[in-house]
Amino acid sequence: MTHRGYPREALAGFGLTESMIRLSIGLEDPEDIIADLEQALSRL
Numbered sequence: 001m002t003h004r005g006y007p008r009e010a011l012a013g014f015g016l017t018e019s020m021i022r023l024s025i026g027l028e029d030p031e032d033i034i035a036d037l038e039q040a041l042s043r044l
Helices: 008-014 030-042
Strands: none
Touching: none
């Protein structure tokens, strides 16, 4: 479920901020997930 449908006040009540990201991770190899995240974050 995404947090886009909630107003800021509700997100704050859940302890969420607009600067957070949501990761949905399945059964991938952990090393592949780490490599993907490192690649994505290196571009910021």
